[in-house]
Amino acid sequence: KVVETAKKYGMRIIGPNGLGVFDNYSGVDTQFVPELKEYSGKMLLATPRPKPGNILFGSQSGALGIAILDALYGANIGIAKFVSYGNKVDVDETDMLLWAYKDPKIDVIMLYIEGIKQAGRHFVEVGNEVSKKKPIVVLKGGRTAAGARAAASHTGSLAGDYRMYEAAFKKMGAIVCETLDEFIDTVKAFSMQPPARGYRITIITDGGGAGLLATDASERYGLEVNPPSDTLMNELKKGIEMGKLVPFSTFSNPIDVTGSATDESFVYTLRAVLNDENTDCVMIIGLHHVPGVTDRLPEKLLETIKSCGTYKPVVFCDVGGAEYALKFRDKFENAGIPAYPTPERAAAVLKKLADYGVWLVNQGEYDNYLKTWISKRG
Amino acid sequence: KVVETAKKYGMRIIGPNGLGVFDNYSGVDTQFVPELKEYSGKMLLATPRPKPGNILFGSQSGALGIAILDALYGANIGIAKFVSYGNKVDVDETDMLLWAYKDPKIDVIMLYIEGIKQAGRHFVEVGNEVSKKKPIVVLKGGRTAAGARAAASHTGSLAGDYRMYEAAFKKMGAIVCETLDEFIDTVKAFSMQPPARGYRITIITDGGGAGLLATDASERYGLEVNPPSDTLMNELKKGIEMGKLVPFSTFSNPIDVTGSATDESFVYTLRAVLNDENTDCVMIIGLHHVPGVTDRLPEKLLETIKSCGTYKPVVFCDVGGAEYALKFRDKFENAGIPAYPTPERAAAVLKKLADYGVWLVNQGEYDNYLKTWISKRG
Structure with missing residues (x-):
């Protein structure tokens, strides 16, 4: 033979x-x-x-x-x-x-x-x-x-x-x-992205309806969508005082920075969420249709993630199939943040990152994995 | 107020x-x-x-x-x-x-x-x-x-x-x-597309693996993937004798016309399937990577559907995200045949067309609906 x-x-x-x-x-x-x-x-x-x-x-x-x-x-x-x-x-x-x-x-x-x-x-x-x-x-x-x-x-x-x-x-x-x-x-x-240590997701959105679909999908797929802790709530309120967030933002989970959000609203919120002890993974819905969102959002969010040093998985979602949406999602991915065209697909992926992270934790291997991840991709 | x-x-x-x-x-x-x-x-x-x-x-x-x-x-x-x-x-x-x-x-x-x-x-x-x-x-x-x-x-x-x-x-x-x-x-x-009168799907494919995913998804979502009837089987065997289908085609459901298929293989098979009494809806997987598939497939399939006059829903699936796949799927849709990038999405849609069709049948409204459909879109 x-x-x-x-x-x-x-x-x-x-x-x-x-x-x-x-x-x-x-x-x-x-x-x-x-x-x-x-x-x-x-x-x-x-x-x-x-x-x-x-x-x-x-x-x-x-x-x-x-x-x-x-x-x-x-x-x-x-x-x-x-x-x-x-x-x-x-x-x-x-x-x-x-x-x-x-x-x-x-x-x-x-x-x-x-x-x-x-x-x-x-x-x-x-x-x-x-x-x-x-x-x-x-x-x-x-x-x-x-x-x-x-x-x-x-x-x-x-x-x-x-x-x-x-x-x-x-x-x-x-x-x-x-x-x-x-x-x-x-x-x-x-x-x-790195895996998540647990199932607690925080969703940041500039569109209420899209945030709603993300919430439903997250819960259906097995992620935990809990209301923000007092600490996170205080950070977010400070954001309004500082003029980073608009006064009519809604601080449940999803955190709705609204259609009046700017790139800075996302940066401020993402930093607060990454530092939140009760968050294991993050979905950012940044519908580009909103006037205050610019094409520099990907780099700004990447920088925020790097400077936080907390190594929680972050995925991005924008909905649309015309030129801007396609280029915008590509730019996120070139910055190392995976981008999806629907909230449900972003949620499905975070569930997988959490399943794997929790498996690693149970094997006592999470920290080793993360160390390698940081040395190669962090 | x-x-x-x-x-x-x-x-x-x-x-x-x-x-x-x-x-x-x-x-x-x-x-x-x-x-x-x-x-x-x-x-x-x-x-x-x-x-x-x-x-x-x-x-x-x-x-x-x-x-x-x-x-x-x-x-x-x-x-x-x-x-x-x-x-x-x-x-x-x-x-x-x-x-x-x-x-x-x-x-x-x-x-x-x-x-x-x-x-x-x-x-x-x-x-x-x-x-x-x-x-x-x-x-x-x-x-x-x-x-x-x-x-x-x-x-x-x-x-x-x-x-x-x-x-x-x-x-x-x-x-x-x-x-x-x-x-x-x-x-x-x-x-x-028109709705389906029932849940029996027939899948035609030029790739075994893609046909497999379509079969799994169809069954999971509630469609019926039955083996072909003797009549259909005989028609397909005749296709081999006539040189329309390659001798190593596999006639289970999915019907695998294989990577050696041509446009004519799809046309012949689709006609046989549309005329099959035991088929309510059809998924065609035409991976364009196969050498014998050309960019004239959409028009040929449309013509086949029109000439059969059986009014069963047909959806198309090609997998891929580069130039050819994108243009090919668009061309199918411009010919009136909806096209999807994965077998699972095509199956989900056929299930919906069958749910609606069966509801119409139960209301005694299917024939009225189809009459209007034919006058407007047939």
Whole structure:
């Protein structure tokens, strides 16, 4: 067999039924799908390679793998390596974990899995160790009865009982996503932000309705939306006295700095919230439609986060699909603050950052993880 | 009071605490937020007005309302009217329904609601009649305990027990959305496609992994993913004999036409599926990365749908965020086939089209609705 011959000479086999590998740093690119494709007589970017970043993406499905690369490109997410490991006659998901563990360029692992045929226990043991250092974000195809039937005819995987997989993923501290949007949103956040030590979220918004959707989603997804403590309340009231916040701001949670807010209102509020003992993670909704919000908000908020030195995850949300919204969200991400087009997607991601942080705390590994995070990304 | 004076002279008052109204056909635009905003020295489109279409959008929240308009613009969705009715001293959500009912330009009603203060029963009665003619798509803010607290401080609404609202919405046949993405995805589908008579979905795909995610999501959301009937199976096998489908296609549900598929493979399969008695709605996943898929697929599929004359809802999914994916999805939508960037979002929308269709069937109104739909949009 090919595998035995390869082993004899110290080689590994990837595939079959894969679409190649792609290393953004060495330049190795064996994907056999061309980047450009004809559209109305012009050549358009059709199979993009995402920008360099700190993610390893392993995919059991080839076509879905490159489609996800396309989505990562569109979502402004950088990756280090892509491996389409297909039907894994040799290299499998456990290898992905081990490679990522050793590679200093990789901080986050994303895996699209259909089925783990053999050595599932080994995968969980390795995963458990790797998770302490680098988050493993998983999307699992073939979860339902109809899905399992489809998986069998696709990669011949025994998709098995999803509850078994879920229990295994949970045990190893992996972060399990429900949808493709969540998969992509989540790796983006993990590639930029530290995990949260707990579930207490504080929401800052310049729009009441958007804050409301964020609150509902946070509570539904399992985050805690508590009213502000007296200390935080006093800080916020001081903000009004100092002219940083408008007098008709509303200080419940969400903290509504209103449509009359300026960049400075966000900066002042974010500082108070990051310093608040009762906040584990922060969502900022900065609808750009508001007159006082400018394109310098991303840098200002980044500076605020750095100067606070509290290392709580912060995600940003602006709603919209026209020029300003698209550029604004990109600018946030280039400043290292992940940005989402809806409050619900931002909330889903913070829940994942909290799940992982709480898992690390329970493993006694949170402080180690944070130390590494600060040295590399803080 | 203003309202009494206005009534005396036959006028209606919209607001207070609204952001104006916008009529895409008459040109009336009282929104006081400018379209352009400064970004790095240039003026960018920041508060766009969506293209003309067949939707009335009523929003209790002003800022969220214009942010949603921005998202509708980005999602390629046309609207007829936008009304930011705010704290509704006079005009309220029941008026939205009545206006939409009478306006031949409007086919779909979308409402962002925080609380219905008074005359809730009247709203349900009116809604029940309107729903038989025009779908009402609802997003409700203030559903959880924390959300209700936030709603009270936002529009002063008594958000109330969400289960009560849900029951009322269900009774009137309204389509209730869980998230902002779903709200926007859903109105897009309703503005273009007929409702489904039942829950049986058939999925056509050129990528096994993407088909798998679609299958899982469909089953989770409440659609039925059944294996193909013998009749359909025979039609598909005939497709292989005729050279329309590649011999290694997989005919379970999803029907996987594989990465070797051409436009003609999709056309042939779609025709067979639309003619299948056991299919109520169709998802086509056409990953554009596949070499045989061209930019003429949208027109070809549209033509196939028209020539079949079966009036089952069809939605399209391509995954990706680079140039080709964006243009390709837009082209589908300009051809009247709503397109989504993930299989899960496409599945969520088909579930809504089936919920509404089944409600219409139960009211004995499906055939009437379809007749009107065909005369206006078929």
